[in-house]
Amino acid sequence: MKAKWPFFVLCLLFVSEAAFSQTYMVVRKKGSMRKFEYFEGSTIVYKQKGQEVFFTDRITEFADSTLVLENNILHTSQITEIDVRGAESNRSKFLRASETLLPTAGIGLMAIDLFNHTVVDGQSFSLDRSTTTTAAILVATGYTMKLARRKKVDLTNPKFEVYIVGLK
Structure with missing residues (x-):
């Protein structure tokens, strides 16, 4: 009889965890595995x-296809660029770290x-040519990776989509 209570409590815990899901918004390019996620x-x-400037706001809630923000309520179709x-992002942690570590390693x-x-060695102030070339390649590679990363998503382009996942 005593062994049934811990089993019963564990079953209730697993059932309650399965009943709740986290709601979040996904921005992605159609046909691509790369996605950007926004949580509450x-x-x-x-x-x-209709606006020319970017707004910064905090997401408080998701409802159907609507974002409830601290200072605004938006339907996903009203957003033109993010x-x-x-x-x-589901971008590799290695690539994210490389953007910072490669220039640091070069310097x-x-x-x-x-x-x-x-x-x-006690020599005068001088740099070795091969070491300088290697360091320059490391720095250039790190900054090129940073520049090549996507910064904005234009949602007016039909290649991109935005949707909300996990509504209750």
Whole structure:
């Protein structure tokens, strides 16, 4: 009899977890695996139809195809452009980290080489050509990755779609 109570409590816990789902908004390019997700409480930067400037607001709730924001209520069809730099993405963590680490490694490599030439070897202030080339390639690669990343999604383009997932 005592063994049934923990089993019963665990079953109730699993059933209650399955009954609730988290609601979030997905912005993606049709046919692509890359997606940007916005959850309740996250900040969204968007451009509304008929407006020329971007607005920043916090999402408080999702209802059907409507975003309830702190200062506005929008239907998803009223949004023309979204700045996706602050969104959750399924982009590889390795690529995200590489944008920052590659330039840092390049600058660090130049600093170590400069220190090695001047302090350790006792030579005059000089940089090794091959080390400088390698450091420049690391820095350029990191900043190119940052520039190539998508920053805004134009929802007036039919290639992109926005929808809300997990409504209760």
